Amino acid sequence: MKKILFSIVLLITLVMTSCDKNFEEINSNPNNPEVINPELLMVNIIRGSVNNLVGDGFSSGNVLMQYMTQVREPSIDRYRLGSTSTWDNGYANLRNVQNLLDIANERGLDNYKAIAKIMRALLFSRMTDGYGNLPYREALQGKKGIDGGSVVYLPKFDSQDIIYAGLIKELKEANLLLDAKKGLIKNDILFNGDVLKWKIFANSLCMRLLLRRSNKVDPSADMREMLANPAIYPLMDVVAHNAALKYIEAPNLFPLTATRSGDIQYVRLSKTFSDKLNALQDPRLPIFFQPTPESVTAGLPKYAGVLNGETDVNLGSNIVPKSSAIGLMFYRDIQVSVPAQGQIMMVSELKFILAESVVKGYITGDAKKYYEDGIKASMDYYKSVSGVNISATATYLNQPGVVYNAANALNLIGTQRWIALFYNDWQAWHEWKRTGFPILTPSKVNFNGDRIPVRFLYPASTQVTNRNNYTEALKIQGPDDINTKIWWMK
Secondary structure, three states, X not given: OHHHHHHHHXXXXXXXXXXXXXXXXXXXXXXXXXXXXXXXXXXXXXXXXXXXXXXXXXXXXXXXXXXXXXXXXXXXXXXXXXXXXXXXXXXXXXXXXXXXXXXXXXHOOHHHHHHHHHHHHHHHHHHHHHHOOEOOOOOOOOOOOHHHOOOOOOOOOEOHHHHHHHHHHHHHHHHHHOOHHHOOOOOOOOOOOOHHHHHHHHHHHHHHHHHHOOOOOOOHHHHHHHHHOOOOOOOOOOHHHOEEEEOOOOOOOOHHHHOOHHHHOOEEEEHHHHHHHHHOOOOOHHHHEXXXXXXXXXXXXXXXXXXXXXXXXXXXXXXXXXXXXEOOOOOOOOOOOOOOEEEEEOHHHHHHHHHHHHHOOOOOOOHHHHHHHHHHHHHHHHHHHHOOOOOOOHHHHOOOOOOOOXXXXXXXXXXXXXXXXXXXXXXXXXXXXXXXXXXXXXXXXXXXXXXXXXXXXXXXXXXXXXXXXXHHHHHHHOOOOOOOOOHHHO
């Protein structure tokens, strides 16, 4: 009896041990792996972030900076700005970026860690430039607190000076981390795994942030260090260095192609932009926009815009035939492929940054050459993407209103930067807020006391769920109003 009982116990023990050995294998889901490889996050991070830039650029950036105007339901034109979706979209994308950073940290994957830091800098910078103070150091800590501390559900708002210092630090760290010897970067739809291009982007983005806060913090030392060490801090220099997402065939189409043609026709060329480009006979105008339907019918194609904030009486049904729609490079019909790219940062912008920095004495160099190189780089880019044979000819560069003049340099640089930043997120808006160039007249009819807004409102959800920290942020920054200047503007 004892032998039988022993045999039964032994059999049960063996069975349980066998089951225990295979438990994890049996209970794992091959379709939902617990270990995520970083390359699985790359596409969503890049495409999701850039798609938001493209969408925001068309819906509000182009209108605020008077590239385009709304001829039906002109809410942005009349400065009913609200909070926009940028806050929620930004933090949604940043959660994926944080996952990438966590994985890269755990596994010692420096190149992915660097990319996460660059994307954090890109996304946080566009958010803080739109809202001002916001959660940065305590943000994205739903799983763990800062330095592995407790979970943070209601993050504090950081002041913009702290955010900027942190982002510049992250970009410098990313530049030093990136190394082609540290492994391949997979699923990189922006630079195809080119480590050098990521370094160039990181450093050029750093230059943007250094200049943007220059009214508060002298950028001279940082800029001069970078320019003196091109091997360590490579910068954008040719069109091939542009940070611009290339869209291909369906389903990865330029985001604007998801819009109905009926909606596209009610956002037209702005008179401010058309007057400037027509006066300069700018060869980019036929790429940016189409001739008015009325002029095409008459056999004399021309480009005409509508005044931003035009009165309702003058926004009748006949306004569409008399004004220009966005160019075929950007939209042809719903779900039809176009060559337009999602612009993040272009070499033309970097050249204008350098030109302005020379004029202001932050760096040494030839401001005129940087300025003209910026114009050339913009036209070369549109030539390469659109297929239209344009260039910055001597005639264009030497005409009144373009020819470099040291006495009027900042106005000239600001105006050409504005042209080059067409349909690039809100970057022209941020530069206008910082410099006052180009000189713009507020919309004819507006609900903001003839003032162009300088920030978005915080989302209502944040005001309710994170009320105490929201209230503290306003004590530092000022009222939650579209006219409250953010830190680097003051």
